Amino acid sequence: MITYDEKMKLMIDYKYPLSAKYDPEWIYENKMGSQCLWLVESLTRIMTLKPGMRVLDMGCGKALTSIFLAKEFGVTVFANDFWISPDENWKRISEAGVENLVFPIMGEAHNLPYAKNFFDAIICVNSFQFYGTADTYLSDYMSHLLRDGGEFGLVVWGPNKEFNGKVPDDMEKS
Numbered sequence: 672m673i674t675y676d677e678k679m680k681l682m683i684d685y686k687y688p689l690s691a692k693y694d695p696e697w698i699y700e701n702k703m704g705s706q707c708l709w710l711v712e713s714l715t716r717i718m719t720l721k722p723g724m725r726v727l728d729m730g731c732g733k734a735l736t737s738i739f740l741a742k743e744f745g746v747t748v749f750a751n752d753f754w755i756s757p758d759e760n761w762k763r764i765s766e767a768g769v770e771n772l773v774f775p776i777m778g779e780a781h782n783l784p785y786a787k788n789f790f791d792a793i794i795c796v797n798s799f800q801f802y803g804t805a806d807t808y809l810s811d812y813m814s815h816l817l818r819d820g821g822e823f824g825l826v827v828w829g830p831n832k833e834f835n836g837k838v839p840d841d842m843e844k845s
């Protein structure tokens with residue numbers, strides 16, 4: 672059985688140096704399935720994020736990725752979620768000291784409360800699979816929120832190597 676300390680060590684990987692600066696307990700206690708800071712850090716390597724930009728963190732969960740983007744890139748983040756209340760996220764945002772940059776919002780993915788062309792960037796970290804599965808989801812519900820030339824970034828976790836035709840035994844059981 673894996674100990675708590677071993678679990679904390681698993682939250683840090685120096686392949687993701689920005690994420691490695693954050694408290695592993697804070698990540699572990701608030702993550703919703705995956706080490707979301709690694710996912711968002713990998714996205715930021717291929718996106719252009721600059722201070723002053725407005726970013727929609729769609730399906731932000733407990734807003735860890737929103738806090739990360741504000742701290743690391745100085746962007747203004749609309750931390751939009753459906754399951755986690757804005758009250759809960761505001762507490763975490765304030766404790767992280769980014770209350771001037773991160774705004775917690777409750778919004779359902781098919782009825783988002785934002786103006787057309789409002790965002791410079793939209794990111795979805797381990798969430799698009801919950802609401803974006805219809806072929807026309809992006810064109811019907813999301814793309815109009817992005818300004819001309821804005822960037823859309825989507826990332827979902829997966830295995831770190833190919834299965835080569837056979838799912839590993841330990842994964843097959845679950």
Ligand SMILES: C[S@@+](CC[C@H](N)C(=O)[O-])C[C@H]1O[C@@H](n2cnc3c(N)ncnc32)[C@H](O)[C@@H]1O
Pocket residue numbers: 701702703704705707729730731732733735736751752753754755778779780781795796797798801802
């Ligand atoms: C697995 S959690 C990931 C949260 C966060 N992005 C992370 O990586 O820690 C998926 C998130 O998608 C959000 N979500 C699911 N369906 C949604 C919907 N219809 N509209 C808005 N958000 C939704 C949930 O509220 C949930 O927080």
